[in-house]
Structures are given as structure tokens and as C-alpha cells.
Amino acid sequence: MSTPDPSQTQNSAEAVREAQPKPAKARPGQRVNHASAAREFLQSPIHAQSHDERVWAMRQRRDAAAETIPEWEELRDLASQIKTHALTHLDEYLEQFADNAAANGVHVHWAGDAADHNRIVHEIFADHGVKKVIKSKSMLMEECGFRHYMEGVGIDIVETDLGERIQQLDAEDPSHVVVPAVHKMRSDVSQVFAKTLGSDPDNDDAHYLTEQQRQATRPLILDADAGMTGANFAVAETGGFVVCTNEGNADLSANVPNLHVASIGIEKIVPKLSDLGVFIRLLSRSALGSPITQYTSHFRAPKPGGEMHIVLVDNGRSKRLADERFWSSLKCIRCGACMNTCPVFRRSGGLSYGATYTGPLGLILDPSIDAYRYSNLPFASTLNGSCTNVCPVKINIHEQIFEWRQVLAEDDMIPWTKKSTLAAAGRTLASPRAYRAAIKSAHSALKHLPDWALYNKLNAWGQVRDLPDVPAEGSFHDWYRQHRLNKEDPTAGDRE
Amino acid sequence: MRIGLFVPCFIDAFYPQVGIATLELLERFGCDVDYPFDQTCCGQPMVNSGCHAEAAATEQLFVDNFADYDVIVAPSGSCVHQIRDNLTAVEQTAAVKHVRENTFELVEYLHDVLKVEAFPWAKFPHRVGYHDSCNTLRNLGHGKPSELRGPDFSKPRALLHKVEGIELVSPSRPDECCGFGGTFSVTEPEVSGRMGRDKIADHGRAGAEYIVSADTSCLMHQQGCAKRIGAPIQFKHIAEVLNGSAA
Missing domain, CATH: 3.40.50.10420 (NagB/RpiA/CoA transferase-like)
Structure with missing residues (x-):
């Protein structure tokens, strides 16, 4: 099926001056980098906004049609x-x-x-x-x-x-x-x-x-x-x-x-x-x-x-039919509803997926074609679940995206830095003492470090948003100890 | 009946007022609430990225901390989803099953279990845009998502309607994701930030002075985006509003 529907394609005088963003294609044997292609797309604001609005309009028309x-x-x-x-x-x-x-x-x-x-x-x-x-x-x-x-x-x-x-x-x-x-x-x-x-x-x-x-x-x-x-x-x-x-x-x-x-x-x-x-x-x-x-x-x-x-x-x-976790992706009738509703697809454009199948559908199909090349794609999702709800054949798309992450992590297809960071996080979070120490040092860093040390390219969070403030009362843990346990004993409640 | 209060790691570290409001709110309804002191996290940060093995020790600690309680309540939809649906890296013993089956998100607990009729202490004379986090809406069933046909309902809005003076307003895309998405927020910062700014702007156009949600992680992301661009909108967890927090 296809529809160019040119009457729906918006235009404006200023759009003429903004060239179409064209993300670089990954070379053979390389991983597709969705995040960087999406960044390039978003750097063309007229195209980016128009794409989001146009594709969202298809989702809205779908809702209205389903309502009938x-x-x-x-x-x-x-x-x-x-x-x-x-x-x-x-x-x-x-x-x-x-x-x-x-x-x-x-x-x-x-x-x-x-x-x-x-x-x-x-x-x-x-x-x-x-x-x-x-x-x-x-x-x-x-x-x-x-x-x-x-x-x-x-x-x-x-x-x-x-x-x-x-x-x-x-x-x-x-x-x-x-x-x-x-x-x-x-x-x-x-x-x-x-x-x-x-x-x-x-x-x-x-x-x-x-x-x-x-x-x-x-x-x-x-x-x-x-x-x-x-x-x-x-x-x-x-x-x-x-x-x-x-x-x-x-x-x-x-x-x-x-x-x-x-x-x-x-x-x-x-x-x-x-x-x-x-x-x-x-x-x-x-x-x-x-x-x-x-x-x-x-x-x-x-x-x-x-x-x-x-x-x-x-x-x-x-x-794929023989795979217990992913066989139901074969039910797909290629309607594109999952793409239209996907907030990430609308913000990043289909070319950012660097694959035949784009959007949520691509996230679950492409890695089965080439796991390494498309290993980043299942991470190009917030797992919000809207795709699953619009799917006319009820494929559990977001759950399969989540499953793919596990498959790729187990097969060492995710970047080593990511896996080792998460392994370290897992060790900290498995130890109450290490966890409390981590919160103390985070509070201390946020209180005492200058902005240039907090906001740099090592801090992906801080690239687009501010960090939270350090609460005046300290952590909940501190508050609970002070207000609900022995106020005099700074180790009250701690079990070592 | 003893309730174990789970205060997720980022709430513990940065939003203690949310944990305090949850504790006080449950106590107002006569609940016997305990805060197990050695708790840390539910394992979600690792599991969200597919690293289940790396989450196993954290998941085991969680179960050890909470297995003795009849019920576990947490003011965070995404953590409850992790515990209920994805805490699978450890052997599924009777204790693990007990914890997974008896963990509730706060709104669910107030609405479905305690069946709260009124919050006489709560006044919030503001225009509020309620943020349905994707986990509470589509994984925990807080309400009817906009994609599905069927009767409209919303547990958190039903609770908020009982708060004196509150006026609920709705953005044009009622349940579009705000772009937090766990590790997505740092692996795809540009798309995530764009979604956050779009979400705030949509609430702003609807006239919201506050964005209120049952998921602090979404609020932390949106608040960070709002501060970065100087948007005047403010943020509160639903526990704070229901517990009578003033503006």
C-alpha cells in the first residue's frame, strides 16, 4: 500500500531554505547509530517539526476511523x-x-x-x-x-x-x-x-x-x-x-x-x-x-x-516462526500504525534507522536480519507501549523490543562500556552500604562541583536538561532515620 | 497487615518529599507502614537495558528486604512494573512470587485496595496537567490509553478530582510519552530532550501551572528540561497533592 497524498505535505517559504537532512548510512559491517542520525535529523527544525506533525496526523486519523x-x-x-x-x-x-x-x-x-x-x-x-x-x-x-x-x-x-x-x-x-x-x-x-x-x-x-x-x-x-x-x-x-x-x-x-x-x-x-x-x-x-x-x-x-x-x-x-519470543512479529500486515504513533520515530525520521524496516516494527524485525548491524535499534525506544495498542493484529511490539534488548545483551552485542557501566551499577545497588555511599557522593558532587564539571560531554543527562537539586532534608533514608528512628544514633536502623 | 514502603533509589536521593508524602498518606488511612532500611533499588536500570544477569543481585536484595511484608507499596509506576512483570533474573521462589504478586503502585493501592473516598486535608487550587506515565497507563492499567476503544476511565484523575480546588487540564496529545524511557534518556539525549520539551509545551498550551504524575522519573526528566529552557511550569508527585501539600 502506498500514499503520497501530496496535498498533505506541508510546505512554507522558509522550508525551501532548509535542505533535507540526510543522515550518513552505516558502512557494511558497521553498527547503525540511531542516536547520532536522529540528532542530525533534529538539527533541521523545519523538517523535524513537520515530520512529527504530519505523522501524528495519521495517528489521529487512525483514531477517528477506529472510533467509527x-x-x-x-x-x-x-x-x-x-x-x-x-x-x-x-x-x-x-x-x-x-x-x-x-x-x-x-x-x-x-x-x-x-x-x-x-x-x-x-x-x-x-x-x-x-x-x-x-x-x-x-x-x-x-x-x-x-x-x-x-x-x-x-x-x-x-x-x-x-x-x-x-x-x-x-x-x-x-x-x-x-x-x-x-x-x-x-x-x-x-x-x-x-x-x-x-x-x-x-x-x-x-x-x-x-x-x-x-x-x-x-x-x-x-x-x-x-x-x-x-x-x-x-x-x-x-x-x-x-x-x-x-x-x-x-x-x-x-x-x-x-x-x-x-x-x-x-x-x-x-x-x-x-x-x-x-x-x-x-x-x-x-x-x-x-x-x-x-x-x-x-x-x-x-x-x-x-x-x-x-x-x-x-x-x-x-x-523466525520457530522462535518462541519473536514469531508473532510475522503477523504484521505492514500498515505502519506503529510508526505513526511512535514518538521516537516521529522525532527521528525513518532514515535514522538505516534499515529496510523502520520504527517499532523495524526494532523487532531488523535485528533478526543482522543482529550486530541493528543492535542499537531495540534501544531506540522508550518502551512506552503505544505501538502495541495500535497494532491491528495485536503484536506485543514493545515487549518484543524489551526481549530483544535481553537477547543482544546476552550475546554481547551491546557496547562494552554500556554493559560494564550497568554491571557496576548492579554491584552498587546490590549493597546497601555502597548504595548509601553513592548517594552521599552524588549529593556532595552536586552541591560542591562547579557547573563546568557537572555539565560536560561526559554527562549525557546534562546535555539537554538540568540535574535535580540536592534536597535540603537529605535523602529519604536520612529523613526517616531522623524523624522516625533514634534521633541520637546516626547508625540507627543500619544493619551491616 | 504490614505494608513495606519501597522508596525507589532516585526518590530516596533527590525527591525525599515524595517518600514522606507516601508514608504520611498511607498512615492517614490507618495503614501499618514500615520502611525496610536496607532497601536500594528494584533492578530496573539494568533490566531496562537488557542486562538481566547484572540485575540479579539487586533483585535478590529487594526480595530479601520485602519478603516478610504482606503488601509492598511504592510511589513509582515504572518500578512496580519492573517488580511485577520483569523481576525474573532470580530463581522464582515462593518469596519472590509473594513479593511480585503483592507489590502495588500507590494510586492503585489507594484506588483499588483502600478505595479512598475523600482527602479532606488536601487543597490544591491550581490548574493541573496530569501526566500519565507510559508504565502506569499501559503496563499497570491506570486508565484507558488513547489508542484503545472502550469506556474512558482514569484512576489517578478520579483521585485528584477529590482534591479541593483542583482544575484538571489536558494536553492535545493526552498520553504521548515524555521521552524519559530509563536509559533511553542518556543513550538518545536529543530525541529524549525534544520529547520532554514538546510535552512541557503541550501542557503549557493547555494552561497547566503544574504537571502532576505518579512517576517521579518522568517528572525528574521533564523538570530538568523545563529548567534548561526556563519554562515556568512546576512539578509535583501525586502523593504530595493527595497528602495536602501546598503549592
């Missing part, structure tokens, strides 16, 4: 149960889906990982002499590095979703699963289009920019040799699949060329067509607060004279 459904919480329960059932019988439903799809005249392929996926699709293209491909938005294909792979073998891929096309033209990853260019302002888009499409760099009118993209892309669509889509749902009992978009671009990708290849993650299976009555009602309401996406397209068989292929992709999913 009296049985909203029951729907979430039902969706969670259907996904749990489908995932716990995944082998049977996958075979049922594949058999039915084959009976419908579709070629079904199985890909174990991203490399398999890219190779299989490449082979299909090679068989048909495909050089130019149009595709709709697919997080799975992002996950597989598909566009990058195809560039390497000389096949042109054109994104047809407006937001994704903007990101492709700017050589940037999507920052959000539903609104991939939400971190950009209209002025940023006008700069990208001026450079790549030759449009007027000073015109950032939404209609003008959309029309420029449309005029540039339509001929490419008409000229394409093959079309690709992802899928939001794959229905086992029919062998059909459903793609939800707001621009109708998936229909163009699927229907204009004679060859349609759909890449589908194996967790997208639902048992029955009637299950869609639950998921379609939840998806767009959770994502954007609209009752339904503009287009909910059902695909079942190749068009007359055409050819249809489905590539079912695992890429780590069955391994």
Missing part, C-alpha cells in the same frame, strides 16, 4: 487469531495456496532467501527477454535489495508508486512502509524532480509536481516488458492475492505488460477469502484513517495471452 467501528477491538482480536491460526498451519496453507494458484494457470516459484528471489525473477526476465520493468511498492523487494540487483544485471526498474518513485529518483531508501517519502517536504521533492525529471526547481506546487512525475512515468509504463507487484494478502483457498494501493499503480504494473511477477512473503497467507473482510477493514483505517484503500485489487489468473508468476519468499521467516 464499535467492534474495533474485537476486529483486532479476530485478525490476530486468524494470523495465529494461519502461521501455526503455514505449511498446509502454503501448499494449498500454491496448488490453487497453479490450477489457476499461475507459475509458482519458491525462494529460500533474497538471493534466490532475485535470481528466480532474473531467470523469468531472461526467458522473456525483459529489459524494462515497472513495479509497485513492495517492502519484500526492498528487503531483497531487488532494485539494486537488477541495476547490476542491466534491467531497468521503474517504481510506479509516487512516494517510492521520489525515493528511487533520490537514491534513498523508503523511510516509512506506507508513506516512503514522508520525511521529505515539497521543496525537497521539487529539487529531486528538477535534477532528475528536469522540472522547475522553484515550483513546489503539489499538483505540478505530481503531474511532472505522471508525464515522465506514463510512457515508461506503456513501454514496459514486465510488471511486478507485491501482495498484501495471499488467499489459500483460492490461490489468489490482493494488492492494496491508493494510486492504482499496482493495477498498471500488473495489467499493462503481458508478464506479471508477484513477490510474496510466505507470512502473507490467509486461509479464506472471507478473512479479507476482517483485514481490509483494519488495514487502511490503521494506516491512514481511511475506510479502505482507493484500490483493493484481486489477482487470480493471468490475463488472456498473458503470463503470471508468483515467487513465494522465505528469507528468514521460517526461522
